[in-house]
Amino acid sequence: TQILSRGLPKQKPIRGVKQVIVVASGKGGVGKSTTAVNLALALAANDSSKAIGLLDVDVYGPSIPKMMNLKGNPELSQNNLMRPLLNYGIACMSMGFLVVETAPIVWRGLMVMSAIEKLLRQVDWGQLDYLVIDMPPGTGDVQLSISQNIPISGAVIVSTPQDIALMDAHKGAEMFRKVHVPVLGLVQNMSVFQCPKCKHRTHIFGADGARRLARTLGLDVLGDIPLHLNIRETSDTGQPIVFSQPESDEAKAYLRIAAEV
Ligand code: ADP
Numbered sequence: 001t002q003i004l005s006r007g008l009p010k011q012k013p014i015r016g017v018k019q020v021i022v023v024a025s026g027k028g029g030v031g032k033s034t035t036a037v038n039l040a041l042a043l044a045a046n047d048s049s050k051a052i053g054l055l056d057v058d059v060y061g062p063s064i065p066k067m068m069n070l071k072g073n074p075e076l077s078q079n080n081l082m083r084p085l086l087n088y089g090i091a092c093m094s095m096g097f098l099v100v101e102t103a104p105i106v107w108r109g110l111m112v113m114s115a116i117e118k119l120l121r122q123v124d125w126g127q128l129d130y131l132v133i134d135m136p137p138g139t140g141d142v143q144l145s146i147s148q149n150i151p152i153s154g155a156v157i158v159s160t161p162q163d164i165a166l167m168d169a170h171k172g173a174e175m176f177r178k179v180h181v182p183v184l185g186l187v188q189n190m191s192v193f194q195c196p197k198c199k200h201r202t203h204i205f206g207a208d209g210a211r212r213l214a215r216t217l218g219l220d221v222l223g224d225i226p227l228h229l230n231i232r233e234t235s236d237t238g239q240p241i242v243f244s245q246p247e248s249d250e251a252k253a254y255l256r257i258a259a260e261v
Pocket of ligand 1: 025028189226229232235
């Protein structure tokens with residue numbers, strides 16, 4: 001609130017990027033990164049003429065390198081900017097490319113901010129139609145300052161239908177409203193599990209919590225993603241489901257979300 005009361009600083013676009021979509025969540029572990037990765041792939045799949053980038057600013061727990069099956073150090077371009085790494089047609093940048101994989105990231109606030117500044121300003125994206133940003137979970141200074149420093153076309157908020165996750169998703173939606181970032185809608189993740197053997201459906205985290213929250217806030221639900229083994233396995237093996245099983249119902253759920261944003 002202190003930062004807010006100083007008013008909005010001037011936003012500077014990321015060079016070469018037409019539209020920024022941030023994928024956010026109140027809590028960690030609700031599927032934000034999985035959604036960001038599959039949303040980026042789905043945007044590319046829905047319109048192959050569009051150039052898509054994926055930026056992982058979840059500096060404490062960068063997951064994009066593993067989920068996109070990428071590792072290595074970015075090369076520097078002539079103007080000393082970092083070149084994104086490319087896989088499945090998506091240009092990717094992550095703190096995970098800049099630090100040793102197993103090193104614990106124990107940073108003070110200022111170091112986090114300067115790392116994020118690097119990721120926002122020192123990457124040579126070329127020309128992108130959409131940059132999908134995987135935000136850190138929560139609604140702290142980091143999220144606030146990203147929202148204030150770059151123009152954002154819209155935010156997608158991911159939540160499970162569980163009260164504790166929804167409470168934080170609510171805070172996330174309020175934060176974006178305060179800094180005038182349009183919230184495109186909520187993604188309800190892990191809402192239903194269907195037993196592969198007997199086909200019985202179980203709502204492990206509750207049935208429609210995100211839908212209720214969306215109604216309360218006057219927001220859209222962009223989609224429901226089931227809790228599914230294939231989503232977890234394809235994420236863990238760096239073969240995201242929208243790329244590796246585009247015909248599956250799960251991939252189609254992400255493709256529908258991409259069509260809405
Ligand atoms: P966050 O970015 O919110 O911390 P992740 O996207 O890293 O969450 O997801 C946490 C874990 O849950 C990962 O192992 C991921 O593969 C898994 N996961 C996410 N969404 C689903 C889903 N719909 N079905 C099955 N597993 C999922």
